[in-house]
Amino acid sequence: MAQVLPPLLDYEQSYPCPVCRQGQLDRLILMDAFSCNVCHHIFSVNLSQQSICLADRTPALGWRWARQRWRPLHHPDIDFPLGIWILCGGLTVLPPTILWVMHYIFPPLPDSSANSFPLLWIGVVGITHSLIALWILAEFYQLPLYLSWKFRLQS
The missing domain is CATH 1.10.287 (Helix Hairpins)
Known part of the structure; x- marks a missing residue:
C-alpha cells in the first residue's frame, strides 16, 4: 500500500527520513523540529523554504521537500x-x-x-x-x- 505524502511541509504530517530512509520524521512536542523514529536524528524546520537541516551534525546537511521526496540543498535539481x-x-x-x-x-x-x-x-x-x-x-x-x-x- 503506497503512502500518500503531503504536498507541503507541515508540522502535523510525517515524512520519510532523508538520512536513514527507513524511519519517519514526526514533530517533536513543544519544538519546531522533527525527529526520526529509527536513526533518532533531530532536524530543524524552515516552513517558508520547505526545508529541513540536520541539527545534530556539523556541518549541517539540508534537504528541501519536493512534494514527493527530499532533495539535497547543496544540489537541489541535479541527481547525478x-x-x-x-x-x-x-x-x-x-x-x-x-x-x-x-x-x-x-x-x-x-x-x-x-x-x-x-x-x-x-x-x-x-x-x-x-x-x-x-x-x-x-x-x-x-x-x-x-x-x-x-x-x-x-x-
Whole structure:
C-alpha cells in the first residue's frame, strides 16, 4: 500500500527520513523540529523554504521537500548517479591497472623467491579497492541490507 505524502511541509504530517530512509520524521512536542523514529536524528524546520537541516551534525546537511521526496540543498535539481559510478569504476580499475603496468614494465627477476608477490599484491589491491567502491555505492543508494547492518553495529 503506497503512502500518500503531503504536498507541503507541515508540522502535523510525517515524512520519510532523508538520512536513514527507513524511519519517519514526526514533530517533536513543544519544538519546531522533527525527529526520526529509527536513526533518532533531530532536524530543524524552515516552513517558508520547505526545508529541513540536520541539527545534530556539523556541518549541517539540508534537504528541501519536493512534494514527493527530499532533495539535497547543496544540489537541489541535479541527481547525478553517473558520477558515483564513474568514481567507483575508476577506483576499482585504475590502481590495479597501474600496478600491472609497472609489473609488466619492470618484471621481477626470474630466479627471485618472491616472483609471484607482485601478482598477489595486484589481486589484494583490486579486491580492496572493489570493497571500497561497493561501500561508496551502498552509502549512495542507502541499500536496506547495508543500513540494517549499519544500525546494528551502531547500537
